[in-house]
Amino acid sequence: MVSVNPLQDLQLTLLPTTTTTTTTATTTLLTPKLEPKPEPYDDFQFQQPFLSTPTSNPTSQIQDEYNRISDAFRSAFASKTHFPQPSDDDDDASDPDSRALVPVPETQNQSVAVSSPTTPIPNPNKRSSELVRVTDYGANEQRYFREVIRKTRMIYESLRVFAEEEERQSRFWGRAGGGGRVRSDLKSASVMKAKGLWQNRDKRIVGNVPGVQIGDLFVYRMELCVVGLHGTPQAGIDFLPGNCSSNKEPIATSIVVSGGYEDDEDGGDVIIYTGQGGQDKNARQCGHQKLEGGNLALERSMHYGLEVRVIRGRKYEGSPSNKVYIYDGLYKVIASWFDVGKSGFGVYKFKLVRMDNQPEMGSAILRFAENLRNKPLEARPAGYISLDISMAKENMPVFLYNDIDNEHEPVYYEYIKTTVFPPYVYHGGACSGCDCVSVCGDDCLCARKNGGGFAYDRNGILLRGKPLIYECGSNCRCPPECRNRVSQNGVKNRFEVFRSRETGWGVRSLDLITAGSFICEFAGVVLTREQAQLFTMNGDNLVYPNRFACRWTEWGNLSEVFQDYVHPLYPSIPPLQFAMDVSRMRNVACYISHSSSPNVLVQLVLYDHSNMMFPHLMLFAMENIPPLRELSLDYGVSDEWNGKLRLCN
Incomplete structure (x- = not known):
């Protein structure tokens, strides 16, 4: 059975990952307001109306499998006593081993992969503030989640090709609308988001994303967002904002290493990653970086010993976008410091080391x-x-x-x-x-x-x-x-x-x-x-x-x-x-x-x-x-x- 373990309050000592969904341990959990912070560059607007009812009719066998898996996700949050409702004047709440940064009402933990005509899908433009780690994959769960990701990626690519051909037909017949041309990869992602087809929006996952394998290759950056591997279409660091965490500290979940900063050093298993900020529109360093946002999130992930997903972007001649993104597995931030970069401005640097016992890196196979x-x-x-x-x-x-x-x-x-x-x-x-x-x-x-x-x-x-x-x-x-x-x-x-x-x-x-x-x-x-x-x-x-x-x-x-x-x-x-x-x-x-x-x-x-x-x-x-x-x-x-x-x- 799958266990989804909410990460405990980071003001407390981190406990080993458990493989069960109930425990007799007792901790104290601060309960702040649930005020989601809009993340940088995650501001896509959708012109088409939001539809909550998929038109497909899955067979009873698939539906039963979905219910079994989704129940496993919710089992960690089954008792309402595990997640007391937050209030403005409630500073403490008894929470037996919830291990969550933010308590989330049970109704917000429902997966939206499959829905009925009477079941409304939560707002797809709003990301969850709940931080969890998924453990205990069985063979059936691995196949199930892999099939979900496979189907999602197939819809994305099919829709992107369809949108590109539709755009070509409109230009050919002189039916192009006003305004600039919308890229097919962005249009495809936007439509899927409006339909509630993005994966892993209902939870912020630390560690591996279910169904995504090390070595998986993505042609477009937006597809990383669609499958939930990296939640921001442009920012290199994806993180849970501080105002969503119980101790007001941001936590990093993934980074994209694509050579966008001149001070980056990529040695494969060891990465010297330059923080974000201080660049002009031509990607040249023009100012000092600050320990805030994604930079602070990486430093806090180092402090608490949390793993970070690493996606590498590189140019590739055979790709339609002339670039590919490869998921290379989990790393840990083991050091951070402030340094003077090649351009003479102050930058934050982070040393990440790849965790042991993982499959070979996809980028190494590509080389x-x-x-x-x-x-x-x-x-x-x-x-x-x-x-x-x-x-x-x-x-x-x-x-x-x-x-x-x-x-x-x-x-x-x-x-x-x-x-x-x-x-x-x-x-x-x-x-x-x-x-x-x-x-x-x-x-x-x-x-x-x-x-x-x-x-x-x-x-x-x-x-x-x-x-x-x-x-x-x-x-x-x-x-x-x-x-x-x-x-x-x-x-x-x-x-x-x-x-x-x-x-x-x-x-x-x-x-x-x-x-x-x-x-x-x-x-x-x-x-x-x-x-x-x-x-x-x-x-x-x-x-x-x-x-x-x-x-x-x-x-x-x-x-x-x-x-x-x-x-x-x-x-x-x-x-x-x-x-x-x-x-x-x-x-x-x-x-x-x-x-x-x-x-x-x-x-x-x-x-x-x-x-x-x-x-x-x-x-x-x-x-x-x-x-x-x-x-x-x-x-x-x-x-x-x-x-x-x-x-x-």
């Missing part, structure tokens, strides 16, 4: 992946079996790496770039194409075949999953760089097939794969139903495309944002009746592992023929996939022993 891309044999002198098992058939090399055993299986298969269909698939008549000479517009023939618009944005990102996508093909007059020729142009990332003790063979990318991006085709030799039956009689292994889970319905699902949202139903196709033989010919996709919470989806695509019975199986990213993180698919049928796909019928 290692960069070395692999440039000089693989220098970065890893041993373990490489091949630097390109595709034999130059793919646009990018596909590495083969094994430092565990002597297994070389992938080199014994013939590598194919795309699926091999029976000849008669192409005999059903030529696939009609568009007559667009330069740029395909939304009124061209291929757009109409897709239901009146294209499936991709101008950057080749999948706008939303569909039952089937028609891409421009060989009979179209548009150029190869047409926006409707995404999956047929092949891979754009460098992949590595690697040996794993957990999953056997797996696949990871050396590059960042952004959400909605094309990955590769799942390729094999197509067999009819009759041929498949003959093959299985001889014990050959086959892949059945109709068993893949319909994860395409999740990408672009904005049902919790727009009340009238419906899943795309056009173009519709009949059930797939073919199998794929990968016993002799296959590609990199055949080594992707199975997962019930995958980061890759299967999207059906037609471009080189018009036979809807035999579409291509194209793979797209469901989330931002950091370099060297394993790719996973929901095959629908998995081997109960090792989680890998059982290929045989």
